[in-house]
Amino acid sequence: MIDDREKPTRVMIAGTGSYVPERVLTNAELEQMVDTSDDWIRARTGMRERRIARPDEASSDMGAAAGRAALAAAGLAVDEVDLIIVATSTPDMLFPSTACLVQSALGATNALCYDLSAACSGFLYALETARAMLQSGLYQNALVIGSDKMSAVTDWSDRGTCILFGDGAGAVVLKPTVTHRGIMSTVSGADGSLGDLLMIPAGGSRMPATAETVADHQHTVKMAGNNVFKHAVRCMTEAGRAALRKAGLTAADVKWVIPHQANMRIIQAISERVDIPMDRIVVNLDRYGNTTAATVPVALDEAVRDGRIQRGDVLLFVVFGGGFTWGAMVLEY
Ligand SMILES: CC(C)(COP(=O)(O)OP(=O)(O)OC[C@H]1O[C@@H](n2cnc3c(N)ncnc32)[C@H](O)[C@@H]1OP(=O)(O)O)[C@@H](O)C(=O)NCCC(=O)NCCS
Secondary structure (H helix, E strand, C coil): CCCHHHCCCEEEEEEEEEECCCEEEEHHHHHHHCCCCHHHHHHHHCCCEEEECCCCCCHHHHHHHHHHHHHHHHCCCHHHCCEEEEECCCCCCCCCCHHHHHHHHHCCCCCEEEEECCHHHHHHHHHHHHHHHHHCCCCCCEEEEEEEEHHHHCCCCCHHHHCCECEEEEEEEEEEECCCCCEEEEEEEECHHHHHHEECCCCCCCCCCCHHHHHCCCCCCEECHHHHHHHHHHHHHHHHHHHHHHHCCCHHHCCEEEECCCCHHHHHHHHHHHCCCHHHECCCHHHHCECHHHHHHHHHHHHHHCCCCCCCCEEEEEEEECCCEEEEEEEEC
16 A cells, blocks of 8 residues: 655756757848848847757757756766656657657666657646656656757748747756655646647658658648737736646745747736746747747756756746647746
């Protein structure tokens, strides 16, 4: 019989890590590729530049680099890792999973490994999944990674999407805790009926790759930007408020918000609606664009490493992505 008193009741972030490729793609370079301008991109998105992975660099390579850094920060030996979840929309290949490839790169031979697909919400979904696995008492720790190489699925002739995305990976180690509040609440949701508004149509079992699907750019991101924008603001605002209520906290208790980095105007709208000023919101989309599942863990890791985020700070994550999927999480770092 399992004794409930022996179950860990709380799960905390024990360490963070991130990785972005060296190559910088500026707005000025995009001006040479499509009919756009630096002014338009800055004004409509807030983005100045983004990182692009090398041709030989895939999501598992970036994920492993971020994972290695998170394990070092958490002081967790690689052979002690119990569970690796990689949130990604750009797996190296359909299978094996990117998590298995990360396991191999790290040498984490004792870990259970799988991928999780929830587009830009993937990291938060993966955190919540790992938290449940740890709270069950069956696993002692988890390496949770968000890694995406969006440049591999970008239509570089579509000015409505190619300006938005970048490549990168972020990671955290989760551990049970009795000293920290850790993850206090999560609210997440999905609405599959709106999936058509943000998708990659081909490359799966519905529309396998053919010469025609490649010629027709069906393997790249298709997005109804304006419509996505409105849903993103509404869902992230509602989830953020609900997660705070569930945690028994108010906006005043939050030291830092880490939102999905899709558009500066989305972040400003959320700031107004949840009543948390922009100077308490971590923003890095000006340098990295939208790195999909990596936005939150990369921003978290940067703010931890530069000292903005300290142990004991209350954080609010809010995310939105294809699916549609969305969520918010309140935690003590
Ligand atoms: C994509 C996005 C930046 C477009 O901004 P917008 O203000 O909604 O712009 P619209 O799509 O309404 O387009 C306005 C005009 O700008 C044009 N435009 C689009 N991209 C452009 C670009 N890169 N450069 C110049 N003009 C552009 C459009 O063609 C349109 O022109 P028209 O009025 O002549 O038809 C914005 O909708 C967005 O960020 N959406 C959400 C993205 C997101 O969150 N995605 C991921 C979710 S996880």
